[in-house]
Amino acid sequence: MNVKQTTGEILRESREKKGLLLRQVAALLDIDTAILSKIERGERKATKEQILKLADILDLKKDELLIQYLSEKIAYDLVNEDVAGKTLKVAEQKVAYLKSKK
Amino acid sequence: MNVKQTTGEILRESREKKGLLLRQVAALLDIDTAILSKIERGERKATKEQILKLADILDLKKDELLIQYLSEKIAYDLVNEDVAGKTLKVAEQKVAYLKSKK
DNA sequence: TTGCACTTGACACTATATGTCAAATGTGGT
C-alpha cells in the first residue's frame, strides 16, 4: 500500500494516465472543475462518495483508494499528537471489539 | 489500555469516585451541566481541551485519557467500514512517514 | 412533598465542509 503518496497525487496521476481533463472528470462527479483541482492538489478533501466514483472513473481498486483516503485523514489528524502510535493501536482493538459486538 | 469502556463511562466513574457533582465539574470546565451529562452518557463528544481539563480535575493520566478519547473517535468512524483494519495499519505507516518528514 | 442531581429536548450560535463563479495564470501550437 502506498504510504508516501497523497490521495490527490494518486488521483492526478491516474487521470493524466488516462488522458482525461479535469473538466471531464469533474462533470462525471457533478462538481465544478475548481473543486477537483483543489482535491488533486490536497487543498480540499473529497467526500467518500466522490472517492468511490473516482475509483470507477479512473479504474482504480475501490478498496485501495478508500484505504488511502481514510488513512490519510486519520494520519493527518494524528500527526501532531505524540500519542499517535498508541492511539492507533488502541483504535484497532476498539474496532475489533465494536465489530464483535455488532 | 481500556478497550471495552467508553470515555464517558471512565469520566463518570472517576467523577463519582471523587464524590463530585456534575454541577461542580461542569463549572470548572465552564460549560453547562447538561453538556457534561451528555458527554458522560456518550450523547456528545468532549473537545480535546475539555478532556485535558478533565484529566486534571479527576486525577487521570492525561496521555491515557487522550488516547482513549482519540481512539474512540477513530474507532467509531471506522467501525462500519470493512477496510477498517487495513486502514489503521496504513494510517500507522503514514503517521510514521509524516512525522519523519517534519 | 420538597429539594437536589441529573436528563431531555428545543433552540441558538459558530465553525467547518462543500460548492459556485469569474478572473488570473500557465501552456502549447501557429
Place this chain on the structure above:
DNA sequence: ACCACATTTGACATATAGTGTCAAGTGCAA
C-alpha cells in the same frame, strides 16, 4: 506575439456538524 484551452486562485454562498444555553421533566431520598 497571439490564441485557445486547461488549470488555478480567491471571493463568496450554502449546508452540515459541532458546541453551547436554557427551561422543563424525571427520579430519588429525606
